[in-house]
Amino acid sequence: MNVDSTPKILIVDDTPANLVALKLLLKKVKAEVIKASSGAEALQLTLEHDFALILLDAHMPEMDGYETAEILGSTPGTNTIPIIFVTAAYKDEVHRLKSYRAGAVDYIQKPIEDHILISKVNVFLELYNQSFELKSLTENLELLVQERTEELRRTNKIASIGGWKLSLDLKYIILSDQALEILNITEYLAEQEIPINEFMKKIHEDDREGALLAFSKIIKHPKKEITFEFRFVGHEEKLRTANIIINAMKDKSISFVGAIQDITDRKESERAVQFMAQYDALTQLPNRYLFNDRLDVAFATATRLKTKVNLIMIDLDHFKDINDTLGHPIGDLLLIEVAQRLLGCVRDTDTVARLGGDEFAIIALETQGALTINTLTERCLQSLAKPFELDGHTVHTAGSIGVAVFPDDGRNQEKIIKCADIALYESKENGRNGYHFYNQKMDESIHLRITEEKQLAKAIEEEQLELYYQPQIDLNTKKVIGAEALVRWNHPEKGLLLPVDFIPLAEEIGLIIPMGKLIFKLAAKQINFWSQHGILDIKIAVNLSVKQIHYCDFIDMLENTILELDSGVDILELEIPEMAMLEGSQNNNDVFEQLRKKGISLVVDNFGTAFSSMLNLKQISAEFLKIDRLFIKNVVNDAVDAKIFKSIIELAHTLNMKVIAEGVETSNQLSYLLNNGCDVAQGFIYSHPIPAGEFIDWLIQYQDEAR
Known part of the structure; x- marks a missing residue:
């Protein structure tokens, strides 16, 4: 019979911020929430826990949500766990059908509405609780029969x-x-x-x-x-x-x-069962159940003595990357060693617990004030930052820490744990490998983020986004050969927002997928308008994100866009971030090969910001290499940037690729580019990104002046 009837919910998302936000929302339900940052980790956790429900992100690299759900649905022991897909592909019948075929019982749209999430989750928790009660009654009856049989056997023999x-x-x-x-x-x-x-x-x-x-x-x-x-x-x-x-x-x-x-x-069996009920099997640390008991005792003691309790929540940084690259056995060894290091940082009166995954917690009774807690958290950070030697591998990690104080930040477990989680989220948002104490402004930050998520989703749904165009000039012929389509958000309250104000958020929460679809739709519509009126015969470049390339239906979506183009695929160009050549390279190379077969020109964007090799560049067979604006900014005055620039030019030409320099603002920069073999320039020296109507006016004026 199960030791504890508290239901468990598994949340699966490859973005840490999404996991933290979703976990905070689920504080309102009576369940233990366990996090997984990949499909593979989710499958592993289902072997270790009995879950009442799984909330599964549909779009993840390597093993996406659909594949994960299909494996769970075909495996005895997990094929009865209800799965709710969490997806940004809302109002998309194809993805609804795909979700149900993969075994989902429902789906929730990103950004998540609190009341919708809670109501749906509570339905499945109630079903689980009823099932658990029935199972408990059956097990109790079986146990009673066994006891009576044992008594009879003992008497007779x-x-x-x-x-x-x-x-x-x-x-x-x-x-x-x-x-x-x-x-x-x-x-x-x-x-x-x-x-x-x-x-x-x-x-x-x-x-x-x-x-x-x-x-x-x-x-x-x-x-x-x-x-x-x-x-x-x-x-x-x-x-x-x-x-x-x-x-x-x-x-x-x-x-x-x-x-x-x-x-x-x-x-001995009874002791083993008792130990398993209260301690983590891997690290031998107290588990969530014993942690909750000790936290209650600590709160009661602090209330009686009028002292304080510090709750320290710790997440390992980039633990998913270690699991993905070195495998789960090395990840397990890391967790064991992390547990030992944390135990070496605390006093005998403190409790170190593993709450699940790479999530640890420390219950520290009141010391001589915040300075001592600062010392403890810094000691933990320093200990975790030291290299780990694990089965022949040297592993580097770090920790993000959030601290909440009882009773200052709350007077019950739910509130204190929530505050510590929010402080932990703040540490992750501020570059990781650090710690933050909870304060009320963090609550405001979380609520602001949720509001921004909803506003961005609404902006995509209501098509508040608009494309601006920036020309690209051939430095030898002085002709306009293309234009980059750059997205802007006409925010109803803040006015026109640049990509830096909303693209990172869209990337984090998965809205980059529907946003990418909208951008392709807007670009195709504008290209068709120009083609029908015979006023444009240059290429239009559309930017892609790494997540779009990983998206399982990316090629299908692109093919639908191509079908909508009256002028065919020749006018379309795709700008791929250099990082895409490093993340999941083989899968990405397959995508790039399909794009080339369709006749689509490829541009390697932001070159110089990652660490791609010549082999990566050779395999992608792009037509253009776009040098990041950071190198162009100081290319005239900085000898190092100048050498890097010349090396990139030589590398690109060796691979039969042309070079685009973006962010060109001065005549000195332009002269330098022309004298050093650069092929194409783009920047304010020609034009800022401008709306479609103004772009045609600019183009006509530029062509007239060129004559």
Whole structure:
């Protein structure tokens, strides 16, 4: 029978910020929430836990949500777990059908509406609780039958367990063969009178007084059955435990008889079950259940003594990357070593617990103020930052820490844990490998983020986004050969927002997928308008994100866009971030190959910001290489940037690629580019990104001046 009936929910998302936000929302439901940052980790956790529900992100790299759900649905033991997909692909019938075919029972749209999430989750938790109660009743009935059967078996076969008889004056005891064997007594024979003092020598000295007391009770009150346990030295000098039953039998006279049984194995099993119920099997640290108990005790003690309790929440940084690159066995070794290092940082009065995954917690009773807690958190950070030597691998990680204080930040577990989680989220948002104490402004930050998520989703749905265009000039012919389509958000309150104000958020929460679809739709619509009116014959470049490339339906979406283009695919160009050549390279290379076969020109964007190799560049076979604006900014005055620039030019030309320089603002930069072999320039020196209508006016004016 399960030790604890608290239901567990598994949340799966490859973005840490999404996991934190979703976990905070689920504080309102009565369930333990466990996080997974990939499909593979989710599958591993289902082997370790019994989940009432899984909230699964549909779009993840490597193993996406659909594949994860299909594996769960085809595996005995997990095929009955309800799965709710969490997806930004809202209002998309294709993805709804795909979700249901993969085994989902429902889906929730990003950004998540609190009341919708809670209501749906509560339905499945109620179903789980009802199922658990039914299962418990069945197990209790089976256990009762087993107990009664065991009692009958013990009564009927008492001799095979070990029998004994006690003298009325408590001077001697007689043991059966089985009893002698159990107690490892070789000096006496079966049915031989053994002086009670000699028998007592076999009992552990700490248990002798209790045994004599039990014998005395049955003699004084012969109508009652008495049971007691004692320890003794058995075979191979090992300390074991026996259980004795004493009964008064009345025939012609009263006699005292009973049974003796070695229960050592049963006691060890009970201890093992108790340990498993309270401790993490991997790290041997207290688990969430024991952590909750100790936190309650700490709060009660602090309330009585009018002191404080510090709750320190710790997440490992980039733990998913370690699991993905080195495998789960190395990840497990890392968790074990992290547990030992954290134990080395705390006092004997503190509790270190593992709450699940790479999430740890420390309960630290009041010290001499915040300075000491600062010292403790810094000690933890320094300890985790040291390299780990694990089975021949040197592993580097770090920790993000959030701290909440009882009773300053709250007066119950739910509030304090929530505050510590929010502070932990703040640490992750501020570059990781650091710590933050909770304050109310963090709550405002979380609420602001949720508001921004909803506003951005609404902006995509209502098409508040608009494309601006920035021309690209061939430095040799001075002709306009293309334009980059750059997205802007016409925010109803803040006005026109640049990509830096909303693209990172869209990337984090998965809205980059529907946003990318909208951008392609807007670009295709504008290209068709220009083509129909015969006013444009240059290429239009559309930017891609890494997540879009990983998206399972990316090629299908692109093909639908191509079908909408009246002028065909020749006018379309795709700008791929250099990082895409590093993340999941083989899968990405397959995508790039499909794009080339469709006749789409590729541009490697932001070159110089990652660490791609010549082999990566050779495999992608792009037409253009776009040098990041950071190198262009100081190319005239900085000798190092100038050397890097020339090296990139030479590399690109060796691979038969042309070079685009973005962010060109001055005539000195332009002259330098032209004199050093750059092919195409883009920047404010020609034009800022401008709306479609203004772009045509600019183009006509530029062409007139060029003549």
